[in-house]
Amino acid sequence: MRLSGGRANVAEPSGLAFEIAFMHIEIITTGDEVLTGFIVDSNAAWLCQRLLDKGMQVQRRQTVGDDLTHLVAILKERSQQADIIIVNGGLGPTSDDKTTEAAALAAGVGLALDTAWLDQLEARYASRGRPMPTSNRKQAMLPTGASKLDNPIGTACGFELQIDRARCFFTPGVPNEFFRMVDEQILPRLATGEQSQRTEVRRYFTFGVSESALSDQLDNLSWPTHIVLGYRSSMPLIEIKLISQQADDTDFALAEQQLLPILAPYQVGQGDWQMATDLQRLLDNQPLVLHEDASQGLLLRQLAPVLPRLSAHYGPLPASAAALLKTLQQHDGLHLAVGQASEAGIPLALWDGQQGAAQTLNIGLQDQQLHTTVISFAALHMLQRHLQALPAICDYQTLKRSELRHSRLSG
The missing domain is CATH 3.90.950.20 (CinA-like)
Incomplete structure (x- = not known):
């Protein structure tokens, strides 16, 4: 998937430039097993598409291993540039799970016991007739000032923490826990943010034409200021997106006036079409x-x-x-x-x-x-x-x- 346009200045044919004022969103995946390729980072790929479906484009993805110094460094660096950072992995009970500690160090705060989450963990183990392992207590230690993200199916709660300019969301690496936390905890929080209130994505599906052929006809057109054009190839379809956080119906109407005639010979559907x-x-x-x-x-x-x-x-x-x-x-x-x-x-x-x-x-x-x-x-x-x-x-x-x-x- 690629976008024509973005947060940086984009030149129009007139020579003027404009800025797409999108939220700057980044993803950081943690874990030696991901960094070394033993595990494919399917969580990040899913999240990028899930956010884009909601009109939020990820600007950067990075992977870092289970090294506390490296984790703290990347959180400090990227929190000075990004508006939103979603961190995936490293919230487990073992010694190599260091994301929570790194978050606290990057934010300059300590760790505090969340007694409510500890009680929930102990009750969960008790319901299975087993005592909670001592190592799980680590999963109830959260950075001071963090807001907890519930995890109804796992032992690692997520949390939201402000680091420098960025709202940082920390999530478990287990896919089904991660997917549910994103949908039920993170996306609703982003949807209530001021910057994403006017986000909209309009989708158009084509068949029998290549992405490059469409790009040749579309990329040099002048689009309304708040519209970004996106492409995604997903065989057998090429999906075209009009994405905006500020456009109104007039902007989209102007964009569609020049987009739809070009897509017409190949368009098979639009919106939530299947x-x-x-x-x-x-x-x-x-x-x-x-x-x-x-x-x-x-x-x-x-x-x-x-x-x-x-x-x-x-x-x-x-x-x-x-x-x-x-x-x-x-x-x-x-x-x-x-x-x-x-x-x-x-x-x-x-x-x-x-x-x-x-x-x-x-x-x-x-x-x-x-x-x-x-x-x-x-x-x-x-x-x-x-x-x-x-x-x-x-x-x-x-x-x-x-x-x-x-x-x-x-x-």
Whole structure:
């Protein structure tokens, strides 16, 4: 994911510059196991996306090991630059968990026993018929002046502490504890902050076009002062975001006036859109029959949870668009098919009982799972366009078409 724009000065085509006054948010991940690569830092990746969904862009991510001197140094340094710092890891009961001590040293305060959290820990162990290990008492020692962040499923409470100019949030490294603390404790606190009251993100999803092709058309445009343009590639989609903490509806309207015509040939949805739920809305309880070969049942797995009138058949199916469409013409009702793979590609066909269309697409991907994901989405895109009263087949920049067929019942 990348952004066009940011906190720094950004030049407009006129030569003037403007400043995007976004909250400066940073993430610090702690732990030797993360620093050495034994554990992949999936928590930080999740948090970056979660914040962006709320309109808050992370400016910097850093990792530091379990060294008290290094932890204190990075907290002192970054707290002079950032508005918000979210620190993940190092709140456990063992000797290598040093984040709480580092936070207190960086803030110039001592550690104090939180008796309420200690009581909660002791009660939790007692409910399991075991005494609390002495080492867990360390998890009830918090920096003086810190505000506790509840952890209903773990022994490490988080806490919020002001260090220099930064509001610092300290969180446990266990993923399910971390995710819940962010959603239930941290995001609500950020949402009530003055700087994030006007945050808004508008999302637009495209298919069949590359990120670079969109960038060539969008990056040199002049956007309203408080709008930042963001990109995220998540196969098979390219997501475009308009992000602002200060824009009003007029700003977004101006931005969309130049954005949407460029996205139009490739746009499949916007907002909280998902293909399966969009097809549920468009079908409006109309029955649908799937025929799957190269898609390996992926269409059924995606649509079955939301479509009550869905049935499916499995291959082998023809390897050409013409033959696949002819196969569907033997049936009444709405049918969508993904045929057999060949050197030419994979055929897709749609038939509604009266008319239909088929195409053979070459995806050009070596990763088989990703290949199946893209070809299945292309089939669903044909169905979506048909239900929107658009031609089922459209042109793609990133997919090569080798065969195209249309058919209609005579008379």
